[in-house]
Amino acid sequence: xxxxxxxxxxxxxxxxxxxxxxxxxxxxxxxxxxxxxxxxxxxxxxxxxxxxxxxxxxxxxxxxxxxxxxxxxxxxxxxxxxxxxxxxxxxxxxxxxxxxxxxxxxxxxxxxxxxxxxxxxxxxxxxxxxxxxxxxxxxxxxxxxxxxxxxxxxxxxxxxxxxxxxxxxxxxxxxxxxxxxxxxxxxxxxxxxxxxxxxxxxxxxxxxxxxxxxxxxxxxxxxxxxxxxxxxxxxxxxxxxxxxxxxxxxxxxxxxxxxxxxxxxxxxxxxxxxxxxxxxxxxxxxxxxxxxxxxxxxxxxxxxxxxxxxxxxxxxxxxxxxxxxxxxxxxxxxxxxxxxxxxxxxxxxxxxxxxxxxxxxxxxxxxxxxxxxxxxxxxxxxxxxxxxxxxxxxxxxxxxxxxxxxxxxxxxxxxxxxxxxxxxxxxxxxxxxxxxxxxxxxxxxxxxxxxxxxxxxxxxxxxxxxxxxxxxxxxxxxxxxxxxxxxxxxxxxxxxxxxxxxxxxxxxxxxxxx
Numbered sequence: 001x002x003x004x005x006x007x008x009x010x011x012x013x014x015x016x017x018x019x020x021x022x023x024x025x026x027x028x029x030x031x032x033x034x035x036x037x038x039x040x041x042x043x044x045x046x047x048x049x050x051x052x053x054x055x056x057x058x059x060x061x062x063x064x065x066x067x068x069x070x071x072x073x074x075x076x077x078x079x080x081x082x083x084x085x086x087x088x089x090x091x092x093x094x095x096x097x098x099x100x101x102x103x104x105x106x107x108x109x110x111x112x113x114x115x116x117x118x119x120x121x122x123x124x125x126x127x128x129x130x131x132x133x134x135x136x137x138x139x140x141x142x143x144x145x146x147x148x149x150x151x152x153x154x155x156x157x158x159x160x161x162x163x164x165x166x167x168x169x170x171x172x173x174x175x176x177x178x179x180x181x182x183x184x185x186x187x188x189x190x191x192x193x194x195x196x197x198x199x200x201x202x203x204x205x206x207x208x209x210x211x212x213x214x215x216x217x218x219x220x221x222x223x224x225x226x227x228x229x230x231x232x233x234x235x236x237x238x239x240x241x242x243x244x245x246x247x248x249x250x251x252x253x254x255x256x257x258x259x260x261x262x263x264x265x266x267x268x269x270x271x272x273x274x275x276x277x278x279x280x281x282x283x284x285x286x287x288x289x290x291x292x293x294x295x296x297x298x299x300x301x302x303x304x305x306x307x308x309x310x311x312x313x314x315x316x317x318x319x320x321x322x323x324x325x326x327x328x329x330x331x332x333x334x335x336x337x338x339x340x341x342x343x344x345x346x347x348x349x350x351x352x353x354x355x356x357x358x359x360x361x362x363x364x365x366x367x368x369x370x371x372x373x374x375x376x377x378x379x380x381x382x383x384x385x386x387x388x389x390x391x392x393x394x395x396x397x398x399x400x401x402x403x404x405x406x407x408x409x410x411x412x413x414x415x416x417x418x419x420x421x422x423x424x425x426x427x428x429x430x431x432x433x434x435x436x437x438x439x440x441x442x443x444x445x446x447x448x449x450x451x452x453x454x455x456x457x458x459x460x461x462x463x464x465x466x467x468x469x470x471x472x473x474x475x476x477x478x479x480x481x482x483x484x485x486x487x488x489x490x491x492x493x494x495x496x497x498x499x500x501x502x503x504x505x506x507x508x509x510x511x512x513x514x
Contacts, residue, residue, distance in 0.1 A: 035087050037125040044114070044121035044205055049217055049228040050247045054390060057226040057249035064202050064221070066108035067146060072138035073104035081139055082132045089115060089124065089206070094156035095235070096214055098206060100124075101149040102131055102139060107166050109200060110147025116207030116217075124148075151204070153214065153233075162233060162240065167198040168220060169263070170231075172345060172399040175239035180264070180285040180344030181324055183397055185220050185229055186248070187258025187378050191311045191363045194255060197222055201229075225250045239345065239400035243352075249390040257385070258361065258378030260349045260395050264324045266303040266375050267367055270333065271417045282334050283370050285344045286324040288412070289362050289377055290403060294318035298506040300412040303375055306364050307513050313359035313380070314509075322360045323348035324377050325402065327413065339370075345399045349379070352394040357382035410441035410497070410505040413476060417512065420482040422465065431464075432485045432512060436495060438505045439476040443497070446470070446477075452499050454479050459492035468497055479508075489514035 073081075081102045085091070089098040103110060114121040128144045150165035159177060164170040168185030188197035199222025207215045213234050220227035227248040234241050244260070264286040268277055284303065291299040294317045303324075304310070325346040328334075334341040358381040365374040385391050398404045420431035446452055447470065454468040461484035468479045477497060485491050493510040496503050 036089070036127065036130055038115070039123035039125055041120040041122050043119060044116050044217075045119060046217060046228065046230050046245075049205070049219060053219060053226040053228040053247065054249045056221065057251050057390075058388075061221065061223045061251060063223075064109050064200060067103055067110060068108070069142060070103040070108055070139075070146070071105050073102070075106075077138055078102060078104035078106070080134050080137055084130055084132055087130045088154065095154070095161075096208075097154040098151050099154060099160075100130070100151045101163075101165055103146050103149045107149035109149075109202075111150060111201060112203040113148055113151055114203070114205045116205050116215075121205050151206075161235065162214075164201065164204065164216070164218075168201050168218075172240045172242075174235055174345060174399050175237070175401055176340075176343035176345065178340050178343035178345070180326065180341075181347055181375075182263045182373070183347060184258075184261040184263060185218070185246070186222075186225070186227065187256075187261035187376065188222065188224055189255050190258055190261070190361075190376055190378070191309060192255045197224055197254075199223075199225065199227075220246075220248075224252050224254050238404070239398065242397040242399075244393075244395050244397060246393045247390060248385075248393065250385045250387055252387050254384060256361075256380060258376070258380055259355075259393055260397070261376060261378035262324045262347050262349070263373045264303075264375040264377075265367075265370060265373050266305055266364070267370050268305055269302070269328075269415075271302070271415055272305065278370075280335050281332075282328070282341065283336075284326070284341060286326050286346070286375060287328055288325050289322065289360070290325050290348070291316075291322045291360050292320040292403075292405070294320060296320075297503075298407050298409055299509055300506045301362065301509045301511075302412075302415040304364050304511060304513075305374070306366055306511075308366060310364045310511070312362045312364075312511065314362070315357075315359045317357050318354045319351060319358075319360060319379065321348055321350045321403070321405070322377065322379070323398070323403065324375065327402070327411075329401070346402055348398040348400065348403050350396040350398060350404065351379075352396060355379060355381065407506060408441065409503060410438040410443045410477070412506055412508050413437050413439045415508070415510065420465075428464075428482055430484055430486050431482045432514075433465075433480065433482050434493065434495075434510065434512075436479045436508050436510075437471070437476045438479070438497060442499075442504055443470070443477045444475055446499070446504075450499070452477070452497055452504065454481070454495065455498055456481055456483075456493070456495040458483055458494075459490075460484070461491075477505075483512075485512055485514045487514045 083099040152160040152163035171182040201218040203219040205217040216231040218229040232243040267283040289301040363376040367374040414437040416435040418433040421428035463481040466481040
């Protein structure tokens with residue numbers, strides 16, 4: 001799926017070893033007929049990029065000016081424009097050919113892109129002739145010095161598997177050849193009293209490591225900071241692994257800093273489908289936040305579409321990982337043969353150094369449609385950087401089916417809400433029923449008489465009608481209970497199954513609204 005084809009306007013929309021003869025199938029000095037031209041060679045290294053970012057952070061921020069003249073290119077006009085395949089960079093490298101996105105209404109800020117070989121970088125020069133533009137398309141009337149909106153990396157068999165487009169956003173289609181959630185370079189003041197800041201990747205340098213791994217370097221610029229990034233992108237059968245290194249220098253203080261931010265969409269699921277919703281049973285890119293704490297606890301937090309903006313912090317020290325996951329892979333649970341929500345990738349963050357004190361933060365924003373990215377998760381350090389301070393961050397991003405490290409304990413496989421009370425009896429007023437299913441781990445070998453106990457804690461009140469048992473005819477256990485929930489209330493819940501004082505399952509953490 002072309003990212004421009006799946007990014008209509010949303011409330012969050014914002015503005016090494018390269019073979020010389022293999023760049024376009026020709027040499028540096030002149031591009032083949034129809035291929036992009038290259039600018040003059042300039043020295044380049046990651047260390048030089050870091051120095052550039054530090055120098056820029058010591059000066060007042062000068063924003064890259066958006067192109068107002070591309071506003072006429074709406075969703076349909078943009079998707080009628082196609083980059084010419086014969087002009088792709090590295091078109092002779094299967095699985096690594098690069099094409100570029102045209103500017104339009106939803107991506108108005110141009111970025112500079114260069115290719116790197118042997119410590120020398122050459123900028124790829126924008127030319128309208130690199131695109132097939134239909135007659136009558138507003139792009140045909142634009143000047144020939146616009147710049148690119150971003151770029152994508154193509155699969156060997158067609159379609160793309162990795163793309164950078166807009167602000168500091170990027171995303172991958174692996175392992176199911178389907179785009180879904182996005183990652184960002186940084187999150188600044190998300191869900192804070194002040195407006196959120198969206199720093200931009202303003203320039204990219206593309207090259208390869210010695211083993212052929214795709215290396216993407218990027219310059220990040222914003223009012224609060226400047227930074228240098230390096231992404232080593234290696235695709236395998238399990239999906240894509242990106243090793244991310246970043247050096248960030250702050251121009252000014254920030255109220256909230258989000259490292260390794262992930263952005264997704266959750267409209268509704270099996271437990272919270274609103275009346276009069278879309279005909280499809282579920283619509284979401286991700287269905288839960290998974291956390292592996294520094295102490296070794298595995299947590300599962302089902303996502304919500306809340307009645308108001310909600311921000312939850314899961315405090316930790318030295319987290320082992322976290323991610324926005326799509327665990328439900330059953331087509332029948334979505335019935336979508338166009339968007340294929342059952343194929344949306346999960347995204348796991350693996351810190352490569354001790355991150356110290358802080359919190360995994362989850363921000364959920366109300367939505368009534370599937371085109372809004374209303375879910376954000378990131379690591380927020382307890383100590384915020386001071387103006388002039390430089391920090392270093394390193395982590396891996398795993399675009400995959402599930403967590404890259406086995407959970408070990410039984411996992412949450414379903415969460416459902418319903419009318420409280422006993423079947424066949426009048427409903428229990430001022431309460432709601434919660435049903436959580438677990439599967440895997442040691443549960444499969446245990447029976448109802450095996451001593452399994454349920455642990456349930458509520459932010460107020462006590463659970464009732466509590467039971468935990470193996471589901472007949474299914475390889476799972478069910479935890480079911482009622483909890484008090486009045487109109488206008490917010491209830492926080494925490495539950496897991498244990499045996500002889502030891503946890504058998506992930507810790508399920510829920511949040512419900514009356």
